[in-house]
Amino acid sequence: MSAHAAGLPSAATSYMRTQSTDVKAASLGWPLDPDPESTPPTAEQDILAAFTNARSPGITTRVCRESFQSSHAFCIWLCYSDLSNEYGLGGWGPPPLSPSPPPYSIQPVSGYGLGMVANRPIKTGETILIERPIAVHPSIISTEDHSKGPLRAMEDKYEAAFPTLGEKEKSVYMELWNCKPLTGTLGNKFNGIARTNGIHIRFMRSRFLPHYAGVFPSISRCNHSCGPNADSSFDEDTMSMRLFALRPIAAGEQVTICYVATFLTTSRQKELKEKYLFTCECKHCKPTVASSPSRPLKDRYWTSSVVRTLSNISASDQRRIQVGLRMKYAREMWTEWISPSWKEKNEVFFGFHEDALVVLAQEGLENKRIDHIAYLAHGCATLGDVGGFQRWGNVLISLSAWTHGKEGILQMKTWQDWVREPTTSPAWGLRVRSNGKGKQKSLV
Numbered sequence: 028m029s030a031h032a033a034g035l036p037s038a039a040t041s042y043m044r045t046q047s048t049d050v051k052a053a054s055l056g057w058p059l060d061p062d063p064e065s066t067p068p069t070a071e072q073d074i075l076a077a078f079t080n081a082r083s084p085g086i087t088t089r090v091c092r093e094s095f096q097s098s099h100a101f102c103i104w105l106c107y108s109d110l111s112n113e114y115g116l117g118g119w120g121p122p123p124l125s126p127s128p129p130p131y132s133i134q135p136v137s138g139y140g141l142g143m144v145a146n147r148p149i150k151t152g153e154t155i156l157i158e159r160p161i162a163v164h165p166s167i168i169s170t171e172d173h174s175k176g177p178l179r180a181m182e183d184k185y186e187a188a189f190p191t192l193g194e195k196e197k198s199v200y201m202e203l204w205n206c207k208p209l210t211g212t213l214g215n216k217f218n219g220i221a222r223t224n225g226i227h228i229r230f231m232r233s234r235f236l237p238h239y240a241g242v243f244p245s246i247s248r249c250n251h252s253c254g255p256n257a258d259s260s261f262d263e264d265t266m267s268m269r270l271f272a273l274r275p276i277a278a279g280e281q282v283t284i285c286y287v288a289t290f291l292t293t294s295r296q297k298e299l300k301e302k303y304l305f306t307c308e309c310k311h312c313k314p315t316v317a318s319s320p321s322r323p324l325k326d327r328y329w330t331s332s333v334v335r336t337l338s339n340i341s342a343s344d345q346r347r348i349q350v351g352l353r354m355k356y357a358r359e360m361w362t363e364w365i366s367p368s369w370k371e372k373n374e375v376f377f378g379f380h381e382d383a384l385v386v387l388a389q390e391g392l393e394n395k396r397i398d399h400i401a402y403l404a405h406g407c408a409t410l411g412d413v414g415g416f417q418r419w420g421n422v423l424i425s426l427s428a429w430t431h432g433k434e435g436i437l438q439m440k441t442w443q444d445w446v447r448e449p450t451t452s453p454a455w456g457l458r459v460r461s462n463g464k465g466k467q468k469s470l471v
């Protein structure tokens with residue numbers, strides 16, 4: 028039923044018509060569009076659906092070189108055939124330069140094997156490293172691909188492809204950590220290293236099967252934390268990954284990334300144990316317990332410290348569940364916020380995102396904050412609030428969490444332009460209308 032037919036005054040109908048058409052058309056740009064679905068499916072029926080939708084493509088091997096003329100292969104890419112002609116047909120030109128000297132060293136870290144450790148203070152948003160993968164394989168593998176199952180399929184493909192790699196890449200690869208069981212075949216070792224060290228890569232040109240994992244010479248040395256201080260972003264055109272700081276990293280501190288979906292509760296321990304064979308003891312998994320007593324205490328004190336730890340863990344779990352829910356409902360909240368039927372106070376919208384930032388900081392999940400910051404900026408824009416938009420826009424810019432590569436340069440420029448001239452931002456004035464005298468008036 029149209030609003031007019033519902034008996035609303037004609038001014039309201041015309042407002043709704045313009046608003047709802049504009050609202051649908053308005054793209055909010057990076058990082059909110061397109062709505063990212065960033066983790067690979069894990070449920071069997073979703074994996075199967077992805078294959079069926081992609082017409083069950085086979086896996087081909089792309090040998091990645093800088094150009095046709097180059098004899099040096101920097102990477103082998105086990106690639107679903109839906110993507111094999113989408114990238115690097117003339118070769119992959121050189122990636123942007125990595126910081127030199129590097130702000131880190133790879134060194135032994137007690138209890139972790141090797142790790143990446145900052146050798147000087149690193150600022151939020153700073154690029155730590157840019158490098159190319161040595162091997163890339165699909166994150167999800169069709170069971171149809173090999174009569175002995177997907178694991179054997181990958182082992183055979185790795186064994187066939189590995190000899191084409193450059194000599195240096197081969198030796199760096201073979202030195203990487205392997206936490207998977209060994210059967211003695213080379214293919215099994217290549218595949219074990221790939222599965223221990225693979226970092227998620229999303230190839231945007233595949234509609235149904237975009238999820239891959241890349242093995243990197245140094246980034247794959249980063250150990251896991253459930254509150255990581257670094258994150259990575261991939262550039263499909265130069266086939267390179269940028270590792271950057273999510274918050275200040277002190278000299279001597281480990282540079283960590285997160286191996287699993289960050290909003291998982293402590294059930295993430297199970298995934299870490301199964302896939303990477305370790306028990307995470309970061310401060311989010313083992314919240315601080317009361318310090319050890321200098322002399323024996325009675326039982327009830329011990330009990331109370333255990334209780335305190337358990338309740339800290341449970342509080343952390345609750346916060347992570349909230350993080351997931353806030354991510355899930357942010358888009359819905361936005362749609363309601365810009366609709367003329369929004370009846371809540373403005374604080375409900377802003378509080379939703381500001382509280383999310385507090386929870387994310389408590390959990391060390393700064394990698395999830397950019398969406399909320401962008402919503403806060405766009406939320407200010409809807410009200411015609413120049414100062415608010417510029418404040419949140421500048422926070423977003425300062426994080427330098429852009430997609431790595433050409434796309435990121437565009438994202439950065441777009442936000443810089445919007446901050447310079449907020450009236451050009453896409454949500455500008457969506458919740459204000461003229462009061463007839465050329466002045467802007469809030470709807471709420």
Ligand SMILES: C[S@@+](CC[C@H](N)C(=O)[O-])C[C@H]1O[C@@H](n2cnc3c(N)ncnc32)[C@H](O)[C@@H]1O
Nearest residue numbers: 139140141204206224247248249250251303305
């Ligand atoms: C991708 S590798 C990381 C680099 C590895 N430490 C090395 O020596 O090359 C993953 C392995 O590192 C170790 N690791 C990573 N994060 C860890 C953590 N938070 N606690 C203990 N071990 C960890 C585990 O052995 C895991 O299988």
